[in-house]
Amino acid sequence: MPRHARRTPNPTKPLLRTPNRIGSLDAAAVVGQLRQLHEDAEDKDVERMPDDKELFQALLYLEARVGALRDKKAQRVAAIERVRLWEYLREQVDLHQSRAIADARAADVQWRDLAPALAVNTSSAAYNKAARLKAASLSDASLGDRPVRRTPEAVAEVERQLAARAAAERQAQREATRRHALLAPVAQRLLDHREDLSDDDEVVYWLDEIAEVLPHCETPTQRVGLSTYMQAVIRELKRVEARAGKQAATTDAARLAYAAARELFT
Structure with missing residues (x-):
């Protein structure tokens, strides 16, 4: 019966079995x-x-x-x-x-x-x-x-993956900074006209979150947070409109602010 040739493991492949380690110890x-x-x-x-x-x-x-x-x-x-x-x-x-x-x-x-x-x-x-x-x-x-x-190959491969992940995070932060220049004034317009928007609890909650972060929105994390809150308030305003069958904004200025916010995320 012919013997199968033994395969040489890929030097860049992580170990399939996790070795036991002492790890953290007092x-x-x-x-x-x-x-x-x-x-x-x-x-x-x-x-x-x-x-x-x-x-x-x-x-x-x-x-x-x-x-x-x-x-x-x-x-x-x-x-x-x-x-x-x-x-x-x-x-x-x-x-x-x-x-x-x-x-x-x-x-x-x-x-x-x-x-x-x-x-x-x-x-x-x-x-x-x-x-x-x-x-x-x-x-x-x-x-x-x-x-x-x-193995040097495995270490080089993991370093490449980590570098790619770090590069992607930096790109995401740069994109968040770029979008912030567009997003901040639109967010402020929504806040300026919040009295003319739906008073649904979820809408009010996300507008409060925007009001909390917008004045101090300096770090990439805060800017990503502002974008998340804006998407959330738009989602809730859409939900209110679908449920009530009418617009969530009651004035032309509020409708324009809402439309500008929706346009940013289309």
Whole structure:
């Protein structure tokens, strides 16, 4: 029976199985619990144990003084927690070393100069190792919160996706700013004639929202909010007209303001 050739995984494809990670952990609290175990065991050197926040040094102390725990249950608990803390520390090291590399590159440090610090021999090896480390910092930010394969290709692909997303957000903000120049005076006209518009509860609510944000509409988020509120009040005015069978504005000026608002969103 012929054997099927093994497929080589796409290097840019995220891992299909999410690896287990320690993630967020109150390491100081765990160290404090281990300190208590040593105090209960009357460890004669426990006063020399580093502070709970000094994780690395505390772990070295716990390793050196493992014999001070005579109770088997305490030994098992302490050993498991030490394994967990080392794994947590490893995750933090990847993240922070990646940030240090990014800072070095921002300071115009060349890959050949980073190679010795990364314990590799060539510029290309330094680049590839940095890419693998960067995967740790991209795991939480990657699309769908999926982990990133530790390959330069996968990291480059996720960075491309994130850059595209950031570019789209900037474009949306620019568009919101452009539309705001048109939208703000139309919104103000609606407010000027709100007494001549329907007093339906939903219409009044959205006009109040517009009145609240319009005087302070400076940030892209606020401008997007104003556009959302305008669309909502137009929707509610249309609903009032469909239900009542008559115009939602009672004066020519209010009707013109309403028509201008509708035209912006057609």
